[in-house]
Amino acid sequence: MFTDKQIHNATAMRHTLHQYPELKYEETQTARRVADRLRSLGYRVTEGIATTGILAELDTGREGPVIAFRADMDALPIREANTFGHRSKHEGLMHACGHDGHTATLLLAAEAIMERRDQLCGHLKLIFQPAEEGGNGAEAMVKAGVLENPEVEAVFGYHNRPGFPEGQLFVKPGPAMGGNDTYKVTIEGASGHAAMPHLAVDPIYVGASLVQQLQGLVARHKSPLESGVITVASFHAGDAANVIPGSAELLVNIRSDRPSSREALTGKLEQVTKGVCDAHGARFRLEHIHQVPPLANDPEWSDRVLALASEYEVSDDIQKLDYMPTMGAEDFAFYLQKVPGCFFFVGNGNSAYLHNEHYDFNDRILPVAGGMFVALACSLLAHR
Template identity: 85%
Template sequence: MFSDKQIGAATALRHKLHQHPELKFQENGTAALVAEQLRALGYRVTEGIATTGVMAELDTGREGPVIAFRADMDALPIKEANTFAHRSQQEGLMHACGHDGHTATLLLAAEAIMALRDELCGHIKLLFQPGEEGGNGADIMVKEGVLDNPKVDAIFGYHNRPGFPVGQLFVKPGPAMGGNDTYKVTITGVSGHAAMPHLAVDPIYVGASLVQQLQGLVGRHKSPLEAGVITVAAFHAGDAANVIPGQAELLVNIRSDRPSSRKALAGKLEQVTAGVCAAHGAQFHLEHLHQVPPLVNDPEWSERLLAIASEHQVSTDIQRLDYMPTMGAEDFAFYLQEVPGCFFFVGNGDSAYLHNEHYDFNDAVLPVAGGMFVALAKGLLSRA
């Protein structure tokens, strides 16, 4: 599907992006490079979406479906420990999740798709998104209209997956990645002397009780046939051995696989917190810091993607999973809340895991994932 020259150029570009990582909503250099290449290919390009996002459009001039492909561009605040030649040149910043590879993949596909334009009908949108890493950039892209004018019929994206065979393409129809709700719980009690706890309201004791009660939501309020987990990731209170502090802060992270499990967990957090605090005479404040909905692939579009992958021999190893490959969150879920589609995965091999200082995107993924995007364009927009 791609020539050795095209794959070589995409690999070189991926290495260049890896050397110059940029944090969420600061992807100025990356966005400029992306826009330049897309214009050179002949796409109509819109910049500055969601701050640094780029949208490229190919209107074939012939009536047909409107499909969208998405890649994310941002890096992470991680100091890279790799020593290869294309390691990060930005101290303390790193492409530790493979977004450099995702961006290079879609640019590789963009070239092949443009070469096919006379064989296609309909309209294609290529979305290069900022702020996936905790910025909910997809939500902003949606709110700024990338799925409208013309209205997108289906959207597709992917993520590389360490721990799966290199180049293995797989899809989980239905719930495929976890929703992420993060809360800060501030418990206010009454400070006092450690020797006279009856004169105080101890927020540490109240907080510890809350930690225990939250696990009951997972065990007794969520269906055992659904996935979800609650993690109290931080607990801060006090700084002296003989003082009961007046306040405690907890960071609570909730993962869920679908709206019903999210309702059973995140939906009951305030109720449980209020009950625990009331029982001990404490007050509380709940702040919702971050929210990404569960990523749920449309079953019909998932099956169509798998069929197209097989028809066009995108990979020699194509799998349909019957389990969630991860509870990690992915803001592609915001697109799938608006239009149907599918988020697929490609194995990255036996690499370090995502968000690790030794991670690197496997360049062998480029022709497989890029080939999937091209195959979707052929399979869904062919004039034949």
């Protein structure tokens, strides 16, 4: 499906992207490289979408479906510990989730698809989005209209997965990745002397009680047949050993696998917080500071992806999972809320895990992931 030269060039591009990581909504240099490459291949390119996003389009001029493929471009604020030649040159920034590989994958596929344009009909959109890491870049791209004019009928993307066999292509129909809701809880008590707690309202005690009570939502309000977890990731209060502080701040992170589990956990958060605070005479403020919906693959498109992976011999190891491979969130879910499609996975082998200072994308999986995109384009846009 790809020549050795194409794979070599895609690997070189991946290494270049890895050396020059950029944070969410700051991917200017990355976007410039991507746009230049796409123009050289013959795509119609629109830059600056949702700040730094790119939309590349192939209009075959023949009637047919409209489909979209997506890659993410942003990096993370992590100091890289690797020592190989393509390690990050931007100190304190790192492609620790493989977005450099995802971008290089879609550029590799874009080249092979353009070579086959005479065999295709319809319209292909390639979405290179910013800010997947906590910036809801997909939501911003959707709001900017990348799924419209013409209206996209199916959308596809992927993520590499450390801990799964190298090159294994797998799909989880239905709920496939967790939703992510983050709340800031501010508890207002009454400060006082550590030796006289009865004259104060201790927000640390109230907050500790809340931490315990929140686990009851997972154990007793969410169905045991659904997935979800609540983590209190931050708890800040006080700075002196002999003073009960007046307030405390908690960051509560809630993961869920579908709308019903999300509602069971987020829907009662305010009620539980109010009950705990009322019981001890404290007040509270609840701020919803970040939200990504659960990612749910369309079952029919999931089966179609698996069938095409086999038909086009994309991988020697193709699997249909009956369990969620991760509760990690992925803002590709915003595309799937608007358009049916499938987010597939490719095993990265026995590498360090995502968001780790020793992680690196496995270049050997580029032809597998890129091949899946080419197979989708060749089948769904086949000129008959």
